[in-house]
Amino acid sequence: MTPSALDANDTASARRELRRRKLTAFLFVAPLLLFLVFAFVAPIATMLVRSVYHPVVSELIPETLEALKDWDGEALPPAEARAVFAADLKRLAGERLSGKLAEEINRALPGSSSTIKASARKLGRMDDAELASAGGAILAAADAAWENPKIWKAIRDAGAAYTPDYYLTALDLEMADGGGVQPRDGAKIYVDLYTKTLRIALYITVLTLIGGYPLAYYLANAESKNANMLMVFVLLPFWTSLLVRTTSWIALLQTSGVVNSVLTGAGITRSPLEMLYTQFSTVLAMTHILMPFMILPLYSVMKGIDPSYMRAAMSMGSKPIPAFLKIYLPMTLPGLSAGVLLVFIISVGYYITPALVGGTDGQMISNIIAFHMQQSNNWELAAALGSLLLAMILVLYWVYDRFVGAGNIKLG
Template sequence: MSQSDLSMNNNMEVRSVLTAEEMAQSRKMQRRRKVIAFAFVTPLLLFVLIAFIAPIGTMLYRSVYHPTVAQLIPDTLDALSGWDETTDIRPDDAVLNRFSVELKQLAMTRKSGKLGEEINRAMPGTSSVIKSTARKFKKLDTELLRNEGATRLLASKPQWKEVEIWRAMKASGAVFTSSSYLTALDLDRNAAGEIVARDTQVYIQLYLKSLKIALMITFLTAVIGFPLSYYLATASPKTANTLMVFVLLPFWTSLLVRTTSWIALLQTNGVVNTFLKAIHVITDPIEMLYTQSATVIAMTHILLPFMILPLYSVMKGIDPSYLRAAMSLGAKPIPAFIRIYLPMTVPGLSAGALLVFIISIGYYITPALVGGTDGQMISNIIAFHMQSSNNWELAAALGSLLLALILILYWVYDRLVGVSNIKLG
């Protein structure tokens, strides 16, 4: 091999070594960039995990996890596991003896009321039975109850002879259960274990009413916000900036203050009724406060900026020469507006509608203050079960179903908006 060939081979080997080193260095730099990028994103990921994923996961878990009864009367539930609840025969005396002993222990630790509260959710009216029996058993000897607990229990209250109370106790003792979801859907299980509709439909009606109120608010904000956004987008910069201050002003005012001001306006002797009586439009005050209409009016006012801002941002970017070109070609103003300008505002309109709808369907403070019984929404019932009735499982089930409903509606919205964008394109 000649000297030139050897030199060429050596140069090629050097270049290949340099290329490999450069590639290794390049991969090292890429890994370093990824680590730096991940370090910048980590606080946001932690915030999302702590503020969103963890609470939602906890809510979903609490909606099916209910260990309270299992922790209060474990021996009784263990004995009831061998009892066939589909029959009309109550559990045998051995089960009742175990329950009598545990009921005395609960009375001594002042936890019998908690047991009565839990069983009462499955079978209304049993709370007083459990509490009164516990007070009687508190004075009895434990050994006596181990032998004669069934006799004493059946003699204390006639309800203990009924099969339904033991069915309710066994059903409430399940650690993981779907009963909260059944209740949230106005369903129940009969003695045979079949899922049947409840006699009173409460929560489904609340979901439908919440949807109706949210849709009404979304429609009203769109009707009011669209022309105002159009005027802001086409006005002079000085006028638009001045009016934008009034649009943003509600964000600088407390939500409680804005809601309370509507109470002052809509109450029986409020500003609206006083003005209408002064100009002789009405003779008797109109009941406007604590109604569904009051909820819609107050929430439309509060959520109107969430419709105006997305619309304004889209309209500001629309070239007004499009309309002038259409009219110069013979189109009339209204058809030109509908066929040319309106389709270009769909992104802003859909974004504003989505914002207003999602915020309004989960609103709590305003319906609670101005809505009364007629204007309550599902969020108020969820808050009631968390704060007053302490039924966190049912509250979690209602919240989970509301989340699922919003996700389904968002999916439908995404499909519709996607199809409309394809057609416009």
């Protein structure tokens, strides 16, 4: 065999070996990739799609929506379109789906649920021939609300399979009659909730930083015996149920709880303080719960810093505080950044603690998302609120990384 043939053989063999190694490496990471797809990518993608895609009404009354397609939305729809809807409503009453339609239309026009349900019951007892001849008049006789174009407009608007309405609602906005966007009539709660959520998360982050930085510094520089004992107390919350830790704050902060009993018993206060079910109790309980997430990243970085740096700076005439700011603090920025991001992002999406100890004043946006998923059954609005929360976190992370990140901070 010639040398060139041997070289070609060796090259082909090397390529086969490289492909085999790549395939082996891929098979090792494939379970992790599948887990990420099913547990992370797929839920987020589903949430994003559901926030704009809502085909329930279009599937319930497709013929009515087709009949209303060319309606101008000003006067009442044509009699033929109203007759088609009457037939659809009778069919839904027979299939026991009129309540679902009423629920959907009621979101677009509050108060219309009773009109649709009552009319469905009356139409369900009529024959098809009577409905075909005078469907619109029968609707008007069943309920005077059918003479108002608003309910027909709500039906047509709710029939859009793809809609930005849930995002507009999540931003306290709505579509104006003449087109465009305008502030929503009535209570405006969601923007205020986002603002309050960010404010509470910021309070918690600052408090965990104030409490966690000195403790992490002491743990990193203390003798091994003392540091190990204190580290057990730092890790102890991870071995205790979150529900137990949260309900313990209820026992401490309630009107007849430990804190109020001590204060009144010592004569510091004459009457119990209202501490539970407030924003204060949410911040306090979450600061306690999230403190380890600030301490551990800081400790891991501080443990690797040589104490001789500070001693060298002070031996050269620097005072402790300037030496700390110019030498020690910059070296802890990786741990500081990790702790701040970790605590802030976790606290923004926290649910159990605000639900148990926050009351109305201490509720966060996650509690409203859970309400729409579990009680109002408005999954689309919950998905829109969650998508906006995700977008807000990504924007804040980008701003932090761009302007405040460890690589961009210049001290001294």
